[in-house]
Amino acid sequence: xxxxxxLSIIIATLTIIPMVSLAFAAETAGEYLDRKAEIWNLFxxxxxxxxxxxGVIAGTMVWQVWRFRxxxxxxxxxxxxxxxxx
Amino acid sequence: xxxxxxxxxxVWQIMFSxxxxxxxxxxxxxxILAMFIGGAxxxxxxxxxxxxxxxxxxxxxxxxxxxxxxxxxxIFLFLLPSASAVGNYLVPIxxxxxxxxxxxxxxxxxxxxxxxxxxxWLGMADFGWYANxxxxxxxxxxxxxxxxxxxxxxxxxxxILGSINFVVTILKCKHPDLSIGKVPLLAWSFLSSSIIVxxxxxxxxxxxLMLLTDRLxxxxxxxxxxxxxxxxxxxLFWFTFHPEVYVLVIPxxxxxxxxxxxxxxxxxxxxxxxxxxxxxLSLVAFASWAHHxxxxxxxxxxxxxxxxxxxxxxxxxxxxxFNFLATMWNGRIKFATPMMWAVGGIALFFAAGAGGVVNSAxxxxxxxxxxxxxxxxxxxxVFGTIAFGTIGxxxxxxxxVTGRMYNEKWGVVHFILVFVGACITFFTQxxxxxxxxxxxxxxxxxxxxxxxxxxxxxxxxxxxxxxxxIFLANLIYSSAKGKPANLHDPFGLGGKYYYPxxxxxxxx
Amino acid sequence: xxxxxxxxWIYVAxxxxxxxYVGAEAWNIENLVEHxxxxxxxxxxxxxxxxxxxxxxxxxxxxxELHLKKDHAYKFEITSKDVNHNFNIHxxxxxxxxxxxxxxxxxxxxxxxxxxxxxxREYCGLIHYNMRALLIVEDV
Numbered sequence: 001x002x003x004x005x006x007l008s009i010i011i012a013t014l015t016i017i018p019m020v021s022l023a024f025a026a027e028t029a030g031e032y033l034d035r036k037a038e039i040w041n042l043f044x045x046x047x048x049x050x051x052x053x054x055g056v057i058a059g060t061m062v063w064q065v066w067r068f069r070x071x072x073x074x075x076x077x078x079x080x081x082x083x084x085x086x
Numbered sequence: 087x088x089x090x091x092x093x094x095x096x097v098w099q100i101m102f103s104x105x106x107x108x109x110x111x112x113x114x115x116x117x118i119l120a121m122f123i124g125g126a127x128x129x130x131x132x133x134x135x136x137x138x139x140x141x142x143x144x145x146x147x148x149x150x151x152x153x154x155x156x157x158x159x160x161i162f163l164f165l166l167p168s169a170s171a172v173g174n175y176l177v178p179i180x181x182x183x184x185x186x187x188x189x190x191x192x193x194x195x196x197x198x199x200x201x202x203x204x205x206x207w208l209g210m211a212d213f214g215w216y217a218n219x220x221x222x223x224x225x226x227x228x229x230x231x232x233x234x235x236x237x238x239x240x241x242x243x244x245x246i247l248g249s250i251n252f253v254v255t256i257l258k259c260k261h262p263d264l265s266i267g268k269v270p271l272l273a274w275s276f277l278s279s280s281i282i283v284x285x286x287x288x289x290x291x292x293x294x295l296m297l298l299t300d301r302l303x304x305x306x307x308x309x310x311x312x313x314x315x316x317x318x319x320x321x322l323f324w325f326t327f328h329p330e331v332y333v334l335v336i337p338x339x340x341x342x343x344x345x346x347x348x349x350x351x352x353x354x355x356x357x358x359x360x361x362x363x364x365x366x367l368s369l370v371a372f373a374s375w376a377h378h379x380x381x382x383x384x385x386x387x388x389x390x391x392x393x394x395x396x397x398x399x400x401x402x403x404x405x406x407x408f409n410f411l412a413t414m415w416n417g418r419i420k421f422a423t424p425m426m427w428a429v430g431g432i433a434l435f436f437a438a439g440a441g442g443v444v445n446s447a448x449x450x451x452x453x454x455x456x457x458x459x460x461x462x463x464x465x466x467x468v469f470g471t472i473a474f475g476t477i478g479x480x481x482x483x484x485x486x487v488t489g490r491m492y493n494e495k496w497g498v499v500h501f502i503l504v505f506v507g508a509c510i511t512f513f514t515q516x517x518x519x520x521x522x523x524x525x526x527x528x529x530x531x532x533x534x535x536x537x538x539x540x541x542x543x544x545x546x547x548x549x550x551x552x553x554x555x556i557f558l559a560n561l562i563y564s565s566a567k568g569k570p571a572n573l574h575d576p577f578g579l580g581g582k583y584y585y586p587x588x589x590x591x592x593x594x
Numbered sequence: 595x596x597x598x599x600x601x602x603w604i605y606v607a608x609x610x611x612x613x614x615y616v617g618a619e620a621w622n623i624e625n626l627v628e629h630x631x632x633x634x635x636x637x638x639x640x641x642x643x644x645x646x647x648x649x650x651x652x653x654x655x656x657x658x659e660l661h662l663k664k665d666h667a668y669k670f671e672i673t674s675k676d677v678n679h680n681f682n683i684h685x686x687x688x689x690x691x692x693x694x695x696x697x698x699x700x701x702x703x704x705x706x707x708x709x710x711x712x713x714x715r716e717y718c719g720l721i722h723y724n725m726r727a728l729l730i731v732e733d734v
Contacts, residue, residue, distance in 0.1 A: 033627065035686065035687055035703070039687045046447055047444060050443065053440065057411075058436070065414075077418060146720055146722075150722075221678060221719060225677055310695030316678060316693060316694065317696070356602070383691060412601075447617075452689045522711075526717040529723045531711075
């Protein structure tokens with residue numbers, strides 16, 4: 001368990017640090033910043049993240065619904081069902 | 087469980103009963119009634135907005151009154167009572183106690199709701215469900231505003247009484263053999279949401295009193311003309327009503343925790359992480375209220391604090407989604423109507439959450455604030471997630487309440503229509519918001535993109551209307567003429583999947 | 595009763611990492627747009643039921659119309675005379691509440707000439723839906 005925990009902390013750190021440093025590396029404001037462009041660009045970056053994550057989650061759900069429905073030829077009774085308990 | 091229609095009792099016996107299933111039944115019937123009333127208002131709004139110019143509603147004041155009453159009805163008279171209905175039915179059974187801890191208090195909490203509803207519906211206040219001062223103090227017509235304030239006051243007290251009852255029932259009345267960690271997640275969800283209500287609601291109760299005395303001219307808490315601060319009201323309001331979102335969503339997630347393992351024929355993936363995520367959500371619920379107020383002229387630091395508080399709620403919600411998907415994994419899933427609603431609800435829950443994360447990024451508030459994006463976003467939560475879970479659970483409870491089975495085919499048609507309608511309506515509203523259309527407007531200028539999207543949104547709303555009509559017909563017809571349900575296994579899932587639903591109302 | 599396992603921890607770690615990214619990006623952009631240029635010209639904006647009025651630095655007043663010059667920086671000082679309004683030029687992503695008894699500031703620099711809509715985005719009563727004004731950006 002602790003190995004897993006350490007591993008996940010390492011992975012998290014490896015992803016967070018570059019992201020944060022990237023974000024903070026941007027230069028300070030020029031005189032007339034194009035507010036519209038900055039904000040909409042941020043919006044599209046956020047939407048890219050949201051749609052990628054959404055694609056993964058929605059894809060998983062659709063696949064699960066298709067694969068684990070009881071009418072799927074591959075469906076077999078779960079162990080809990082056979083024991084008749086929950 | 088009550089089987090009202092098999093052994094009919096006089097109505098007054100149910101009305102004056104304090105038994106938890108009787109009170110639950112009254113909550114259920116009232117909340118379904120309120121859902122249809124609030125839904126009819128939504129349809130009127132959508133017909134009006136179908137095209138620029140007046141369609142159905144003659145003047146903007148009627149429109150303003152309608153959207154205010156629509157919001158108030160859906161949140162306080164549909165979602166809160168329907169959650170209480172489910173809790174009343176199942177929480178005592180799940181903690182193995184004979185009734186709620188305080189049965190009379192329970193009945194009183196219910197009977198406070200209809201008079202409050204009458205106040206709200208007859209008054210038709212016009213200031214939006216958030217009663218934003220100074221408009222609500224100096225400009226909003228009487229007596230509608232006062233009626234709304236009194237109605238909400240009563241509803242707040244009712245919800246506090248109900249919450250005390252749930253907390254005591256779960257913590258003090260559970261069977262001694264049942265450890266708190268083994269209490270089913272549905273009961274856990276009521277424990278968490280009730281604790282949030284107890285911590286959050288008094289703030290709004292205070293704000294309502296201050297608003298009332300302001301309107302009477304006795305004080306000037308929120309009236310800048312006499313030195314008050316309107317922003318203070320917004321803090322008080324959102325301190326209650328951001329957590330209130332979690333009060334609504336947590337029981338809906340609890341209902342999904344009941345439906346999904348049953349129909350997947352597997353136990354919940356992790357009871358532990360479900361409990362952890364509930365507790366997390368109830369704590370961080372209080373860290374994000376002012377993200378509704380970025381546009382009130384907050385400083386950079388304040389915005390940052392509340393953005394972090396908002397993002398902090400995401401991991402817990404994501405754990406719930408993981409738990410659901412992992413429970414379904416390797417299952418043998420029967421897609422009966424309740425399961426469809428639960429799975430559809432999870433999908434929209436994710437979409438709403440992702441929209442919320444995007445929204446919490448502070449500069450994006452300049453795009454989305456008080457636009458149709460916000461309308462689409464919170465409807466994905468309150469309708470797409472909470473009402474989906476609730477409607478699924480109404481189907482799930484139906485055989486136990488009536489002793490009869492609903493019509494499965496029409497249940498599926500209902501789900502498909504509403505799911506498609508909800509996607510069309512609420513996702514288009516997001517885009518419409520990006521094109522800059524403000525919310526709470528009676529009419530809009532003839533901008534091509536706005537006209538097209540508004541028409542599309544109204545079509546989606548009509549599709550939902552058809553679905554809901556089928557729902558109503560199914561409920562009425564099936565409870566009178568449906569096939570008798572096999573109460574040991576109404577959904578044909580096999581195995582021993584149930585809590586002791588044989589528990590009977592002593593009045594039978 | 596099941597228990598959590600390592601995929602769940604990795605999943606939570608990924609979610610937290612993404613949230614950190616979102617937070618850092620948002621913080622960064624907010625920091626950029628809040629930095630007001632020193633030579634920004636102040637425009638006093640007043641909302642009242644149900645129209646907008648504007649006052650330039652030189653004292654010129656306008657009602658329902660605002661004339662600005664392209665590629666100049668402007669800082670709006672927004673307030674209200676009666677109830678809460680919200681000053682919004684959607685095209686330029688300018689948005690801030692007009693609150694009575696309080697002055698809120700937001701700045702922008704129009705980089706395109708033309709006519710743009712100004713609207714109220716905070717519910718303010720009867721004619722909220724038509725509380726509009728026109729921004730005219732002139733090419734100089």
